[in-house]
Amino acid sequence: xxxxxxxxxxxxxxxxxxxxxxxxxxxxxxxxxxxxxxxxxxxxxxxxxxxxxxxxxxxxxxxxxxxxxxxxxxxxxxxxxxxxxxxxxxxxxxxxxxxxxxxxxxxxxxxxxxxxxxxxxxxxxxxxxxxxxxxxxxxxxxxxxxxxxxxxxxxxxxxxxxxxxxxxxxxxxxxxxxxxxxxxxxxxxxxxxxxxxxxxxxxxxxxxxxxxxxxxxxxxxxxxxxxxxxxxxxxxxxxxxxxxxxxxxxxxxxxxxxxxxxxxxxxxxxxxxxxxxxxxxxxxxxxxxxxxxxxxxxxxxxxxxxxxxxxxxxxxxxxxxxxxxxxxxxxxxxxxxxxxxxxxxxxxxxxxxxxxxxxxxxxxxxxxxxxxxxxxxxxxxxxxxxxxxxxxxxxxxxxxxxxxxxxxxxxxxxxxxxxxxxxxxxxxxxxxxxxxxxxxxxxxxxxxxxxxxxxxx
Amino acid sequence: xxxxxxxxxxxxxxxxxxxxxxxxxxxxxxxxxxxxxxxxxxxxxxxxxxxxxxxxxxxxxxxxxxxxxxxxxxxxxxxxxxxxxxxxxxxxxxxxxxxxxxxxxxxxxxxxxxxxxxxxxxxxxxxxxxxxxxxxxxxxxxxxxxxxxxxxxxxxxxxxxxxxxxxxxxxxxxxxxxxxxxxxxxxxxxxxxxxxxxxxxxxxxxxxxxxxxxxxxxxxxxxxxxxxxxxxxxxxxxxxxxxxxxxxxxxxxxxxxxxxxxxxxxxxxxxxxxxxxxxxxxxxxxxxxxxxxxxxxxxxxxxxxxxxxxxxxxxxxxxxxxxxxxxxxxxxxxxxxxxxxxxxxxxxxxxxxxxxxxxxxxxxxxxxxxxxxxxxxxxxxxxxxxxxxxxxxxxxxxxxxxxxxxxxxxxxxxxxxxxxxxxxxxxxxxxxxxxxxxxxxxxxxxxxxxxxxxxxx
Numbered sequence: 001x002x003x004x005x006x007x008x009x010x011x012x013x014x015x016x017x018x019x020x021x022x023x024x025x026x027x028x029x030x031x032x033x034x035x036x037x038x039x040x041x042x043x044x045x046x047x048x049x050x051x052x053x054x055x056x057x058x059x060x061x062x063x064x065x066x067x068x069x070x071x072x073x074x075x076x077x078x079x080x081x082x083x084x085x086x087x088x089x090x091x092x093x094x095x096x097x098x099x100x101x102x103x104x105x106x107x108x109x110x111x112x113x114x115x116x117x118x119x120x121x122x123x124x125x126x127x128x129x130x131x132x133x134x135x136x137x138x139x140x141x142x143x144x145x146x147x148x149x150x151x152x153x154x155x156x157x158x159x160x161x162x163x164x165x166x167x168x169x170x171x172x173x174x175x176x177x178x179x180x181x182x183x184x185x186x187x188x189x190x191x192x193x194x195x196x197x198x199x200x201x202x203x204x205x206x207x208x209x210x211x212x213x214x215x216x217x218x219x220x221x222x223x224x225x226x227x228x229x230x231x232x233x234x235x236x237x238x239x240x241x242x243x244x245x246x247x248x249x250x251x252x253x254x255x256x257x258x259x260x261x262x263x264x265x266x267x268x269x270x271x272x273x274x275x276x277x278x279x280x281x282x283x284x285x286x287x288x289x290x291x292x293x294x295x296x297x298x299x300x301x302x303x304x305x306x307x308x309x310x311x312x313x314x315x316x317x318x319x320x321x322x323x324x325x326x327x328x329x330x331x332x333x334x335x336x337x338x339x340x341x342x343x344x345x346x347x348x349x350x351x352x353x354x355x356x357x358x359x360x361x362x363x364x365x366x367x368x369x370x371x372x373x374x375x376x377x378x379x380x381x382x383x384x385x386x387x388x389x390x391x392x393x394x395x396x397x398x399x400x401x402x403x404x405x406x407x408x409x410x411x412x413x414x415x416x417x418x419x420x421x422x423x424x425x426x427x428x429x430x431x432x433x434x435x436x437x438x439x440x441x442x443x444x445x446x447x448x449x450x451x452x453x454x455x456x457x
Numbered sequence: 458x459x460x461x462x463x464x465x466x467x468x469x470x471x472x473x474x475x476x477x478x479x480x481x482x483x484x485x486x487x488x489x490x491x492x493x494x495x496x497x498x499x500x501x502x503x504x505x506x507x508x509x510x511x512x513x514x515x516x517x518x519x520x521x522x523x524x525x526x527x528x529x530x531x532x533x534x535x536x537x538x539x540x541x542x543x544x545x546x547x548x549x550x551x552x553x554x555x556x557x558x559x560x561x562x563x564x565x566x567x568x569x570x571x572x573x574x575x576x577x578x579x580x581x582x583x584x585x586x587x588x589x590x591x592x593x594x595x596x597x598x599x600x601x602x603x604x605x606x607x608x609x610x611x612x613x614x615x616x617x618x619x620x621x622x623x624x625x626x627x628x629x630x631x632x633x634x635x636x637x638x639x640x641x642x643x644x645x646x647x648x649x650x651x652x653x654x655x656x657x658x659x660x661x662x663x664x665x666x667x668x669x670x671x672x673x674x675x676x677x678x679x680x681x682x683x684x685x686x687x688x689x690x691x692x693x694x695x696x697x698x699x700x701x702x703x704x705x706x707x708x709x710x711x712x713x714x715x716x717x718x719x720x721x722x723x724x725x726x727x728x729x730x731x732x733x734x735x736x737x738x739x740x741x742x743x744x745x746x747x748x749x750x751x752x753x754x755x756x757x758x759x760x761x762x763x764x765x766x767x768x769x770x771x772x773x774x775x776x777x778x779x780x781x782x783x784x785x786x787x788x789x790x791x792x793x794x795x796x797x798x799x800x801x802x803x804x805x806x807x808x809x810x811x812x813x814x815x816x817x818x819x820x821x822x823x824x825x826x827x828x829x830x831x832x833x834x835x836x837x838x839x840x841x842x843x844x845x846x847x848x849x850x851x852x853x854x855x856x857x858x859x860x861x862x863x864x865x866x867x868x869x870x871x872x873x874x875x876x877x878x879x880x881x882x883x884x885x886x887x888x889x890x891x892x893x894x895x896x897x898x899x900x901x902x903x904x905x906x907x908x909x910x911x912x913x914x
Contacts, residue, residue, distance in 0.1 A: 259788020
């Protein structure tokens with residue numbers, strides 16, 4: 001298969017020779033894959049030997065590592081021509097990665113039209129439709145016929161990111177009226193008006209979050225979605241391949257955030273040591289400081305602890321069960337909210353489901369715990385003292401309470417975060433565990449006080 | 458906007474009236490959204506009043522809830538015609554959801570050609586290219602001209618899932634030679650051979666996992682990928698809209714598995730109570746039983762615990778720090794492996810990164826811990842005894858050890874699972890926490906034995 005051709009390690013090879021070999025590859029993605037294995041100096045040397053149109057194709061691939069570094073390593077004249085030849089959305093992505101002074105310098109090199117278009121795109125915040133969109137789309141006036149439109153597409157095809165959706169504009173006001181797909185155009189009568197093959201467009205706005213853009217594209221099975229301003233002018237289009245990259249990135253962010261760290265947008269081996277520490281130490285320290293409340297809770301129950309050291313044996317077991325059930329519930333609800341299966345107002349339905357679920361799960365673990373303590377006691381593996389049956393009952397009852405509390409708070413945390421205006425995906429597993437740990441200890445010792453008063457306590 | 462038109466609650470409305478209103482909607486996705494809010498009987502009643510082609514469009518949407526239930530609620534004759542009119546991949550999805558006897562009955566109603574095609578598709582395992590693909594694609598012999606091909610597309614356009622990629626076959630052997638995109642076709646010379654606009658295809662095989670299919674489509678920016686058998690015949694194609702749904706589902710599965718539960722492929726509010734318990738209780742019980750090792754570890758150190766109850770105060774704090782750092786590392790590595798940024802053989806590079814990272818993170822938490830204990834002692838908030846400084850040193854040193862161990866084992870767990878042939882995404886946060894908890898306790902008490910021997914112990 002094409003994508004497996006390059007298996008040897010290309011580091012240290014002659015750049016001209018390697019470039020000649022890569023230039024023969026059919027797909028730019030395969031050239032990118034090979035370049036990504038080299039360090040930036042080597043990759044730049046190889047790039048410089050590639051034919052010009054291949055070089056542009058390589059920079060057009062979002063999978064290329066460190067495109068800004070590679071662009072800066074090119075001779076200035078070459079960088080200028082490449083930047084002018086890239087699709088506008090991709091050029092903007094690369095400009096965003098360039099250091100301030102270099103960015104200004106490169107911008108000044110471009111022709112006025114490209115410069116304006118990129119400066120405009122640079123103003124949209126990251127992860128919005130505006131930052132993802134390209135300005136290279138096909139639009140025609142509504143007065144045209146199907147044949148005229150096809151003729152136009154033949155002329156501009158090379159310079160457009162997609163020609164599969166054609167936007168039909170009001171001839172005077174230039175506002176978006178309709179959209180035509182290329183397949184309908186092909187199937188239509190050549191002499192008929194373009195409007196005979198058109199339908200109402202699904203649109204989005206430049207500040208819409210990329211997750212919502214992805215939802216529209218996926219819901220309506222679109223190949224591209226037009227981004228319109230409040231007057232109805234098309235600013236650009238977001239294409240399905242850009243949105244796939246965005247969905248994959250969102251998935252990675254969700255998993256990383258759920259793991260209890262700040263999201264990282266570079267591959268694991270590329271991120272610097274300092275950056276890695278920064279992304280991890282923040283949350284870890286916050287969680288550590290919050291978790292110190294467990295020490296305070298334990299200190300509060302110190303006299304009980306000293307009287308009944310046997311209780312401490314089950315602290316890790318009980319606490320982890322609360323954290324685990326909370327983590328399950330959170331993972332379920334984060335995605336349900338992210339996929340808009342549930343809305344904020346549905347929180348009480350979730351409570352009505354999590355309450356019986358938590359009680360049942362807690363009862364299951366409680367029974368397993370009872371059996372474990374009884375077996376160990378009966379077979380003489382460990383002696384939990386004369387009141388072992390009461391200790392077992394304490395553990396079982398505490399498990400029911402803690403698992404129920406874990407399921408409830410784990411499921412409500414994403415709702416609470418969303419209500420407060422945060423991303424529900426910030427509800428990480430460690431966050432939930434910390435929340436549940438302190439309460440879990442209090443539940444455990446309270447149950448113990450009820451069950452063991454007059455015997456151990 | 459189109460998608461917000463339906464805001465009122467449609468439950469309990471007259472089916473014929475609601476159907477008439479829905480039939481006027483431009484996009485089937487909007488009809489589906491409205492139907493999904495009704496229960497299955499109501500939805501079926503509304504469906505029965507929809508025009509036939511709208512009914513087919515509705516069943517063609519993967520977002521439709523309980524399509525099998527709705528299909529069974531239709532009169533048999535109607536169900537037969539709908540099933541024959543659906544795209545083959547969608548009909549197969551619905552057949553897969555039908556109970557065995559109904560499936561056989563419905564299959565027997567279909568015309569032989571459709572029946573064979575669906576029976577074939579039903580044999581591919583879930584989540585493979587074979588199970589996602591449709592058999593409705595455009596293929597032409599390599600002897601045709603561009604004009605001939607366009608003429609053919611015009612005729613078959615209505616019955617094909619996509620016409621944007623056209624597969625060029627060997628006229629005799631019917632094997633796949635090349636692929637042509639519709640845009641190249643439009644731009645080409647009408648009289649020229651189809652081969653002048655063609656390029657080598659990127660292909661996949663029927664048993665390829667959908668994640669790998671998604672990676673190919675995303676890497677090469679494809680709108681569809683042909684699925685070929687080992688002789689080179691095209692069995693079907695997987696289109697980009699099917700793969701977006703698959704990527705979103707994979708993202709949900711990854712988060713749910715990472716949360717420590719079996720993946721659920723239905724929305725939260727649709728899954729039955731028993732099913733929900735089943736998906737959650739399994740892992741929860743396994744983790745609970747594993748976590749019992751912490752009780753065993755505590756029992757082993759019981760005499761130390763009784764001599765120095767002050768040590769128990771920090772058990773939850775120390776254990777959770779190990780779990781949290783492990784969870785971070787696991788979330789990072791799961792995605793890196795899933796996105797193929799790292800291969801199995803790269804494990805040692807990860808160790809070389811996680812070792813210094815873990816040591817530094819542990820030192821940061823250790824210092825915070827030292828400060829906390831010192832402050833509480835100095836300001837008289839809590840008395841940790843005469844040897845408080847040694848206790849603080851024990852906690853700090855244990856934190857360095859445990860966070861390092863957590864980062865290392867959290868990062869290695871996905872590699873280990875992958876090596877053993879499991880999905881690296883099975884390395885859930887609770888799984889890592891459990892793994893780290895037992896070792897964490899052993900590290901803590903071992904450090905205590907070194908630091909406190911001759912004083913507290």
